[in-house]
Amino acid sequence: MGRAHETGGRAVPQYARIAADLLRQIEDGTLPPGELLPSEAELMRTYNVSAGTVRKAMAEVRAGGRVETRHGKGSLVKKRPPVRQRSSDRFRRSHRTKGQAAYLAEAAQSGAVPGVRVLSVEHRAVPDDVAPLLRVAPGTEVLARRRLYLRDGVPVETATSFIPRDVADAIPQLRAENPGSGGIYARFEGAGHEFAEFVETLQARGATAAETEVLGLTPGTPVIHLVREAVTTLGRVIEVCDTVMAADQFVLTYRIPAVD
Amino acid sequence: MGRAHETGGRAVPQYARIAADLLRQIEDGTLPPGELLPSEAELMRTYNVSAGTVRKAMAEVRAGGRVETRHGKGSLVKKRPPVRQRSSDRFRRSHRTKGQAAYLAEAAQSGAVPGVRVLSVEHRAVPDDVAPLLRVAPGTEVLARRRLYLRDGVPVETATSFIPRDVADAIPQLRAENPGSGGIYARFEGAGHEFAEFVETLQARGATAAETEVLGLTPGTPVIHLVREAVTTLGRVIEVCDTVMAADQFVLTYRIPAVD
DNA sequence: CAGTGGTCTAGACCACCAA
DNA sequence: TGGTGGTCTAGACCACTGG
Structure with a gap:
């Protein structure tokens, strides 16, 4: 009993109905931010369904991004659903000369405590997808700076910068954990490098197992994969930065000037 | 038997291991594009797990975006995983004067057959989140143009344009299903409106039930939610376009000029 | 028709959390 | 300790696809 087609001839499965119910309650404030959702056991009782069905419903609710589930505790409505703002002018030179790296510049606007952890700085073979962007042969050795960005202590983004050897070797600070005031772009x-533009290419997809691990996500949670190329006035790409962000933590805005 | 901690003391669950296995095989070409993945029944046999476990693994594989599952048929590796390119210069005036709306301009680059279906053109109350962007009071009546974009016949994106009444009323073609050559921006x-810039704000999240329906997605599949404001040289926002895209169908690129 | 994925059940055992 | 979510099983029935 309880099959979708029997409970009223509907084509919509039970788990979808339960998920929609919960999402609506979050939307209209019946379940305010910070509130604990009904436990899965309770949902089983109130909807008269089995554990598997409730779990599938909850998976869908989680995918919506407005809820956070903690093992042994329960699921609670997130306080500020979309949080960090990544915007076009985060790369202003004026920020760097004031000593602010891009991520600090935007953290200042959003009121959360930012953090960075440098995971590794090493020479390694360039990844196949990055090589053409840097205009180097596949397998060429480059400098890779891998770091983890935190927001209020929780990981929200990993970023790896790839820099050609000849550029990196001329700037010793790039091999240091802390590249100094203003970040690597200031270096x-x-x-003597002058930036002409930054090109960002992004797509969204579910998190892979590896990303799930590093960012502390539930498997299948959406992430934004963004690759940024830093282009100098000489037309050379001197850095490619590959970043993966927990999708629910970011809102990105871009300003596109109208052109002919 | 078969629990994660018993099969070798690993902390990684079986479904994750199976999903990783399949994703790796897709990545390295063992499962080439167009190929059918092993059926769920076959995976149950080869990995010696139950149906539920295999289904969870497949859900994770699907979330990766490189696989398409068809009921009664099986799961197959997508041909061209990321397809449509949305780029900064899709709004060039020169495209419009040549009679190409933005989506046609980019479709020309990607080799697929594009399509649009106008779902509705009507006057309605402005949504609460759009009102402040248009600088109108909540509840104000605006013109809403809702359309569905197709790629090779399958829906990939919905878009709704909101236009203030005073602007819309002066341009009769905006109420027509087909606004004419070059699209509404040409109108x-x-x-006499001159565009200064377009501001795009985007985030990624799992699809809601409603979006699942319209775009023909699996629940929980990632979507990109993008809101574009069209700003004139007089500083007025004359259109807000709210779009939802199937995340696996789009790669977005933005060029950000370096500024002081 | 046989084979495929989609929904659902009932029950087991585990890992985490808080009192 | 009792309640919570997380993983897994074994089996049922359904709906869709293709020959």
Whole structure:
């Protein structure tokens, strides 16, 4: 009993109905931010369904991004659903000369406590998808700076910068854990490179197992995969930054000037 | 038997291991594009797990976006995983004067057959989240143009344009199903509006039930929610376009000029 | 028709959390 | 300790696809 087609001839499965119910309650404030959702056992009772069905419903609710589930505790409505703002002018030179790296510049606007952890700085073979962007042969050795960004202590983004050897070797600070005031872009400029533009290419997809691990996500949770190329006025790409962000933590905005 | 901690003391669940296995095989070409994945029954046999476990693994594989599952048929590796390119210069005026709306301009680059279906053109109350962007009071009546974009016949994106009454009333073609050559932006320009910039704000999240329906997605599949404001040289926002895209169908690129 | 994925059940055992 | 979510099983019935 309880099959979708029997409970009223509907084509919509029970788990979808339960998920929609919960999402609506979050939407209209019946379940306010910070509130604990009904436990799965309770949902089983109130909807008269089995555990598997409730779990599938909850998986869908989680995918919506407005809920956070903690093992042994329960699921609670997130306080500020979309949080960090990544915007076009985060790369302003004026920020760097004031000593703010891009992520600090935007953290200032959003009121959360930011953090960075440098995971590794090493020479390694360039990944196949990055090689053409840097205009180097596949397998060429480059400098890779891998770091983890935190927001209020929780990981929200990983980023890996790839820099050609000849550029990196000329700037010793790039091999240091802390590249100094203004971040690595300030170091590039200090070494005479002048930026013309940044090109960001992004797509969204479910998190892979590896990303799930590093960012502390539930499997299948959406992530944004963004690759940024830093182009100098000489037309050279001197850095490619590959970042993966927990999708629910970011809102991105871009300003596109109208052109002919 | 078969629990995660018993099969070798690993903390990684079986479904994750199976999903990773399949994703790796897709990645390295063991399962080439167009190929049918092993059926769920076969996976149960080869990995010696139950149906539920295999289904959870497949759900994770699907979330990766490289696989398409058809009921009664099986799961197959998508041909061209990321397909449509949405780029910064899709709004070039030169495209419009040549009679190409933005979506046609980019479709030309990607080799697929594009399509649009106008779902509705009507006057309605502005949504609460759109009102502040248009600088109108909540509940104000605006013109809403809702359309569905197709790629090779399958829906990939819904878009709803909101236009203030005073702007819309002056341009009769905006109420027509087909706004004419160059799209609605060409009509705005024809009526004397000059665009200064477009501001795009986007986030990624799992699809809601309603989106699942319209776009023909699996529940929980990632979507990109993008809101574009069209700003004129007079500083007025004359259109807000709210779009939801199937995430696996789009790669977005933005060019950000370096500024001080 | 046989084979495929989709929904659902009932029950087991585990890992985490808080009192 | 009792309640919570997380993983897994074994089996049922359904709906869709294709020959």
